[in-house]
Amino acid sequence: MLSEIERRELEDAVKHYPDKRGAAIDALLTVQRHRGWISDESLLDIARFLEITAEDLDGVATFYNLVFRKPVGRHVAFVCDSISCWIKGCEQVQERIKNLYEVDLGQTTADGRLTVLPIACLGHCERAPAMMIDQDVYGEVVPEKLESIMDKYK
Amino acid sequence: MNIERPLTQHLHPDGSPRFLREYVAAGGYRSLRRLGTELTHKDVQRLVGESGLRGRGGGGFPTATKWSFVPMGPDVSKPKYIVANGDEMEPGTFKDRILMEGDPHGLVEGMIMAGYALDAEVGYIFLRGEYHLSAQRLNQAIEEAYAAGYLGKPLPGTAFRFDLHLHSSAGRYICGEETALINALEGKRAVPRAKPPFPQTVGLWGQPTIVQNVETLYNIPHIINHGAEWYHRLSRTKDGGTKIYGISGRVTNPGWWELPFGTTARELLEQYAGGMADGVRFRGLLPGGISTSFMVEEHLDLPLDFSSFPPEVGRLGTGTMIILDDQTCPVGFVLNLERFFARESCGWCTPCREGLPWVAKLLMAFEEGRATHDDLSLLEMHTKWLAPGHTFCGLAPGAMAPLQSALRYFREDFERHITTGGCPWSKQSAQQRVLV
Numbered sequence: 318m319l320s321e322i323e324r325r326e327l328e329d330a331v332k333h334y335p336d337k338r339g340a341a342i343d344a345l346l347t348v349q350r351h352r353g354w355i356s357d358e359s360l361l362d363i364a365r366f367l368e369i370t371a372e373d374l375d376g377v378a379t380f381y382n383l384v385f386r387k388p389v390g391r392h393v394a395f396v397c398d399s400i401s402c403w404i405k406g407c408e409q410v411q412e413r414i415k416n417l418y419e420v421d422l423g424q425t426t427a428d429g430r431l432t433v434l435p436i437a438c439l440g441h442c443e444r445a446p447a448m449m450i451d452q453d454v455y456g457e458v459v460p461e462k463l464e465s466i467m468d469k470y471k
Numbered sequence: 472m473n474i475e476r477p478l479t480q481h482l483h484p485d486g487s488p489r490f491l492r493e494y495v496a497a498g499g500y501r502s503l504r505r506l507g508t509e510l511t512h513k514d515v516q517r518l519v520g521e522s523g524l525r526g527r528g529g530g531g532f533p534t535a536t537k538w539s540f541v542p543m544g545p546d547v548s549k550p551k552y553i554v555a556n557g558d559e560m561e562p563g564t565f566k567d568r569i570l571m572e573g574d575p576h577g578l579v580e581g582m583i584m585a586g587y588a589l590d591a592e593v594g595y596i597f598l599r600g601e602y603h604l605s606a607q608r609l610n611q612a613i614e615e616a617y618a619a620g621y622l623g624k625p626l627p628g629t630a631f632r633f634d635l636h637l638h639s640s641a642g643r644y645i646c647g648e649e650t651a652l653i654n655a656l657e658g659k660r661a662v663p664r665a666k667p668p669f670p671q672t673v674g675l676w677g678q679p680t681i682v683q684n685v686e687t688l689y690n691i692p693h694i695i696n697h698g699a700e701w702y703h704r705l706s707r708t709k710d711g712g713t714k715i716y717g718i719s720g721r722v723t724n725p726g727w728w729e730l731p732f733g734t735t736a737r738e739l740l741e742q743y744a745g746g747m748a749d750g751v752r753f754r755g756l757l758p759g760g761i762s763t764s765f766m767v768e769e770h771l772d773l774p775l776d777f778s779s780f781p782p783e784v785g786r787l788g789t790g791t792m793i794i795l796d797d798q799t800c801p802v803g804f805v806l807n808l809e810r811f812f813a814r815e816s817c818g819w820c821t822p823c824r825e826g827l828p829w830v831a832k833l834l835m836a837f838e839e840g841r842a843t844h845d846d847l848s849l850l851e852m853h854t855k856w857l858a859p860g861h862t863f864c865g866l867a868p869g870a871m872a873p874l875q876s877a878l879r880y881f882r883e884d885f886e887r888h889i890t891t892g893g894c895p896w897s898k899q900s901a902q903q904r905v906l907v
Contacts, residue, residue, distance in 0.1 A: 333636040334658070335676055341658030342641050346600070367658075380660040380817075381641035383600045395601070399562035400761055401719035403807045404799055437644055437815060438562035439601055442719035442791070443726045452603040 319362050323351055327366055337367045341377050345384045354385040382436075389432040390425045392470040395449040399438035405445040406459075413460035417467075430471065475705065476713060477693040478686070479729040482573040488608045491615040494576040500621055502584055502692040507628030510695070512543075515588035519691060521699035523711035527566075528556055528647075528684030529759060529788040531710075531777030540671035541589045541679050551591035552680040553582055554656065555688055557598040557605070558640060558647040561760035562811060563793040566715040567685035569727055571598075571605040574689075575612035579635060581688030583621060584695060586633045589681060594635040597652055597682075599642075606639050613637060644815035648864050649682040651817065662819045663864040686715060707733035710776045720756075720794030721748040727791070733774035736766065736792065751796035755880060759788020761808045762869030764876035765795070785872060800896035801881040802888055805874055806834040812870035820863035826853055827870060837885060840893030847885060851878060 319327065330343035344363045349355055355363075355378055357371075364371040378384045394414065398407050411422060414433055418426050425432040441447040444456025450470055458466070474480065481489060481497050494500070520535030541551065555578060559567040571578060582594045598606055613635055616622045625632045643661055645651045650664035653675050674680025690712055694702050702711040710732045716739055717727040723745030730739075736756060740746065747753050755765045758775060764785030766773070773784065780787055795804055813827035830853050836842040854875040857867040878885065887895055 333638070338658045339656070339676075342655070343638070346639070346641060376660055377658065381600075381643055383641040398807075399811055400793055400804065400807050401563050404720050404793075404796075404804070436601070437560055437642070437811065438564070440559050440565040440568045440599075442563050442565050442793070443717060445719055445725075449601060454601075454604075 319348070319366060320351065323348055324366070327363075338369055341367055341369070341374060342381065342384075345374075345378055345381075349385060354388050356388075382434075388425070390429050392430060392451055393432045393434060394467075394470075395434050395436035395439070396422070397437075397439045397441075397445070397447045397449075398435045399442075401438070401442035402446040407446040409460050410446050410448065410458055410463065413463050417464060431467075474693075474697065474701075475731075476729040477697075477705070478570060478577070478689050478713060478715065479573075482569070486573060488572060488611075489574050489576070490611060491576060491619060494574070498696070499576055500580055500619075502580060502695040503587075503621065503626055505695075506587055506626050506631065509628075512588050512590055515584060515691075515695060518694055518699055519588065522690075522694045522702040523699075523706075523709065524687065524690055524694060524702070525710050525777050526684055527686035527690075527714070527789070529561065529762070529786075531787065534683070534687060537671065537683075538589060538681065540669060541591075541681060542672060543590060547590075548678060550593045550678055551589060552675045552678055553586045553589065553591045553594040554652065554675065554680060554682045555582055555594070555596045555685050556647060556649065556652060556682050557596055557602070557685045558652060559602070559685070560599055560644045560647055561762065561789055561791075562808075563719055563757065564717070564760050564789045564791045566717055566727055566789065566791055568602060568605060569715065570685060570689055571602070572608060575605070575608040576616065577689045577692070578609065578685060579612050579616045579621070581691045582635060583626075583633045584691045585681065585683060585688060587626070587629075587631050588691075589679075590631070591679070591681065592631070592633055594633060595656055595675075596635070596637045597646070597656060598637060598639050599646070600640045601642070602639075606637065609637050643817070644811075645817040645864075645866060648866065651864070652682060653680065660817070662817050665863075705731055706776075707731045708774050708776045709778045714775070714790045716743075716775065717791030718744040718794060719791070721751045721796045721798070722746065722794055723748055733776045733779065735772050735774055737771040739775075739792070740771070740794070747794070747796060751798050753794065754797050754799075754801070755795040757788075757793045757795075757873060758785070759790045759792060761793070761811065762865075762872055763788035764872045765880050767880050785876065798896070800838075800894050801877055801884050802834060802837050803894060803896065805877045806831065806838060808873050809834055809870060812866065816866060822857055823862045823864075823867040826857050827867060829853065830857075830870070830874065837888040838894045838897070840888070840891075842885075842889050844889060847878075847889070850874065850885075854878070 330340040364374040439447045524534045525531045646661045651661040655661040670680040755767045809831040813831045816823045818824045854871045859868040
């Protein structure tokens with residue numbers, strides 16, 4: 318069941334569109350903000366609210382990579398792997414994360430602290446290599462700086 | 472009047488935002504004061520036409536021509552929509568972010584003016600999900616504009632009222648394609664739609680819709696304020712105005728600069744980016760995102776604009792260029808691009824869904840020393856199989872532009888991968904590591 322606050326936020330989101338379905342992506346992201354990810358149960362709750370089928374909504378949820386249909390860690394690190402960051406060494410950043418936290422791209426650390434995902438160009442190419450942790454973007458990420466950045470995300 | 476950089480002259484150097492008070496004090500929202508009998512919607516359309524404004528998202532389509540397909544008059548189905556395409560996901564491109572983060576009201580004003588020109592009363596800003604800072608600042612700007620009466624109320628002297636919404640998306644490069652974007656805004660999978668009908672007549676929720684790049688919209692209030700002649704004088708070529716150019720890669724000073732349209736790559740590289748970084752040499756560049764063709768030394772003095780680009784060189788794209796240096800493997804470079812395209816293909820049409828992973832696997836074979844000369848011809852065949860006309864939208868043909876041009880300019884590097892049985896660059900760096 319949607320919580321009171323989730324329901325209120327979804328009702329606000331719907332106001333921006335001529336039909337409820339228009340708010341499908343907003344609704345998925347809103348519930349994800351509260352619950353961390355979109356479980357089958359969450360999907361059913363949202364589909365019922367939007368008055369569309371769960372299958373239809375799942376088609377939407379699985380299309381967009383920022384909607385998580387599997388549980389993620391307390392924090393999500395998105396490592397940009399597009400060209401400007403590749404030139405400037407994003408592979409070394411990925412490697413360093415793997416060594417420090419024993420986690421590969423697409424995985425979550427055993428303690429549930431961190432999920433690491435690849436991401437398309439973050440639009441910070443002038444400060445490559447870039448990464449985003451939760452909603453914070455970091456530029457000029459050299460492997461040596463990673464630990465001090467990650468310290469903020471326990 | 473001596474305004475040389477209309478879009479960025481007031482941006483704070485530290486990247487902090489300009490909100491309503493500061494924006495208005497510097498002349499913001501001035502373009503809206505003359506609306507009505509002094510400036511009808513036809514006048515705005517005419518001025519934009521005379522200015523020669525062309526779409527800054529990469530296509531370079533003349534804005535006034537795009538607008539001319541929108542049905543006008545009292546019998547037209549309402550509402551009509553204006554959508555700002557802020558799904559800036561073209562790798563190497565970061566110009567719209569600079570504008571939205573620094574000057575969110577500029578986009579609001581541009582959208583109101585475009586809405587007025589087309590008698591379209593509802594606007595959406597379609598923003599990529601990763602641009603959280605832009606989202607925060609645009610939301611504040613929209614709230615301020617409602618409170619100040621620029622949004623949600625008839626504008627003085629007119630019966631025109633404009634409403635504006637922000638839609639934060641949830642990833643996927645294909646959302647930047649205008650019909651895929653429309654599906655995404657409707658809460659569906661972002662798969663492109665068949666054209667015709669074009670969005671100008673049948674778009675968002677079946678209504679007439681204009682989808683316009685963010686930088687394009689920022690230009691419109693300035694054209695209205697200062698006129699088409701002024702706008703042409705900003706430029707060195709036939710295309711009016713300035714362009715926000717950018718450079719990334721191994722250069723001394725990567726960044727962005729608003730410059731006269733038609734500035735050359737050599738000027739950007741040498742005067743603005745400070746030349747190549749220490750120890751590396753220039754080999755080539757992609758002029759505007761990864762769906763453009765490589766340019767090499769001989770092209771550096773071409774004006775970077777839409778109309779003077781020779782077709783054999785390709786197209787300008789977004790104007791934010793990516794530099795290939797001599798310490799970077801061109802095959803590895805193209806492999807990175809094709810993996811991106813393969814991952815971001817929406818999967819709707821077979822040639823794109825199946826062809827792009829095939830291309831990426833072939834390039835991987837070069838990097839791993841398994842490639843033969845037959846693979847080189849297979850790559851070449853793909854540039855034809857995935858050419859325009861063979862796929863549902865422009866994603867795969869865009870993916871073939873850098874590949875085809877790399878096969879032309881860096882052919883010997885592909886061949887060296889075959890003859891030496893792997894990537895000479897990674898062997899080089901492995902050797903260096905051993906020496907260290």
